[in-house]
Structures are given as structure tokens and as C-alpha cells.
Amino acid sequence: MTVAILGAGVMGEALLSGIVQGGRPVSDVLVAEKRPDRAAELTERYGVDVVGNAEAVKRADTVLLVVKPQDMGPLLDDVAASARPGQLFVSLAAGITTAFVEARLPDGVAVVRVMPNTPALVGEGMSVISPGSHSGEEQLREAEELLRSTGRVARVPEKLQDAVTAVSGSGPAYVFYVVESMIEAGVHLGLPRATATELVVQTLVGSAKLLRETGQHPTVLREGVTSPGGTTAAALRQLEEGRVRADFLAALEAARDRSRALSSGESV
Ligand SMILES: NC(=O)C1=CN([C@@H]2O[C@H](COP(=O)(O)OP(=O)(O)OC[C@H]3O[C@@H](n4cnc5c(N)ncnc54)[C@H](O)[C@@H]3O)[C@@H](O)[C@H]2O)C=CC1
């Protein structure tokens, strides 16, 4: 079974790397990439064949669409004539609906929509999938199997994909923003930058592991750190005064709304 990846930027490479590390022979994977320097880099790194979009679609059983939402319309127009009934197209673009993709491809092509995230680059991604109107259990399983090589996979109805985008798609950026803020604060308190970075990154990894391995609610884990009248309570009080919780709500609503706007065809 041949898989084609159309668009091999950050997410496209994460998929390529996961699929190959997951044990699929690289001879079963094709890449189509607009930038020749990027294409050459991927051939050198993975030994993968880079071909044109139309050829990739003709030779593939499953096609992964990994270009920016704004590039999806032109890409689909470019490949529609090479697509055939029975193929599976998996779109990873934020805000692009399965109906948008289906309308530009021949009848009988199955479409699955995915919202991935960048920890896929290290095998710890979170991908959330939804079926289009012509895809059933078999196509969902096929998409799941491909994505599992980059981390965990969950299913939701498509109407929840804008919320998913706001939570796990954009989520790593919020975490990195918190990490940057904590490192900067550590430097203000007099720690060397390298020390502050090591402390914050290990605290993040350790806290994530504690959440995963104990299965305890974050509130319980937070209470475990917060001694009565102690240092943590003093810090948390400041965060509450800064309305950080309310800001997270507003931020995720903004991301959800932007995802909706992208699906109605707005570009910048
Ligand atoms: N980066 C992220 O955190 C996430 C990205 N996504 C989605 O993944 C998609 C790709 O995002 P990134 O990889 O970050 O973008 P990117 O800009 O790094 O990669 C897109 C690639 O597509 C290539 N491309 C554009 N038009 C093409 C065409 N017609 N034919 C062949 N190649 C073409 C570009 O040269 C580029 O290398 C987007 O739709 C985005 O919404 C989804 C979740 C997370």
C-alpha cells in the first residue's frame, strides 16, 4: 500500500518520520513538495522519492494533504484529475472541512479530517480524526494506523474539530509560552539562563509524567504542591489576580473562532 504526503513542511515531515519509524518501508511512501531545496533535504534524510503532486496521487492508495489551509484549494484543483474512487484522502489542515475536500475530488473518494500537533515529531503527538461523508470504519482505521506512528489518536464528530484545534492543535504553543515565561522569570530572580531552562523543562516533563502515570486530577496534584501559607499559594494568588484562567478561556475561544473563519474561506 502506497502513501503519498503532499506538502512536507513541519507536519509533513513529522508524518514521514513517524510512518517510516513505524516500520513501513520508505519505498511505500512518496512525497510531493513545492520547494526543491526542502524536497532534496527530505530525500537525503529519509531516502524518500519526491515526485510531482499528480504523480504522487496517481501512484498512492492513501494521500495525506499537509499544506497550509490557504493552499488547499489550489492543491486539490491540481490533483483532482489524478484521483480515483476508492482512494483515501486524509486532510491535516486547520479549518478545512471534509465537505470542502470532497467537493473538489471525484465521487467515491473517501475523506478523513485530522487535527494533529507538533509533538508528533517525537512520537508523542495527539491526532484527532473525523470521518467525511463517504468514509466508514475501514477508512478511519487506516487513518488511525498511519497516525498512531506519531502518537495517540482519538475520534470526534467533525463539528468538534474547531474546539480540538484550539486545545491540542495549537496547545503546544501555549505550553511553550508558559515555559518561556517561567525561564524569563527565573533569570529575573538571578538564575543563570541555562540553569533556569533545565529547571523549567524538567519540571514540565516531570509534571506531565505525573499526570499521565498517576491519572490524578490536576487539581489534586496542584494541591499536593501547595503548602498552607507557603510559596506556591503566594504564586497562585498572583496568577488568579492576573486572571490567567479567564485569559486561557478567551485565548482558546479566539483559536476556535479562527479555525471556524478558516473553514469559511477567510485567509489572512
Ligand atoms: N504546525 C502545526 O503545529 C500544525 C499544523 N497543522 C496543519 O498542517 C498543515 C501544514 O502545516 P505546517 O507543516 O506547519 O506548514 P509548513 O508551511 O511547514 O508546510 C507546508 C508545506 O507545503 C508545501 N506546499 C505548499 N503548497 C504546495 C503544493 N501545491 N504542492 C506541494 N507542496 C506544497 C510548502 O512548500 C511547505 O513545505 C496546515 O494546514 C496546518 O493547519 C495542523 C496542526 C498543527
Ligand SMILES: O=C(O)[C@@H]1CCC=N1
Ligand atoms: O496555527 C495554526 O493555524 C496551526 C493549526 C493548529 C496549530 N497550528
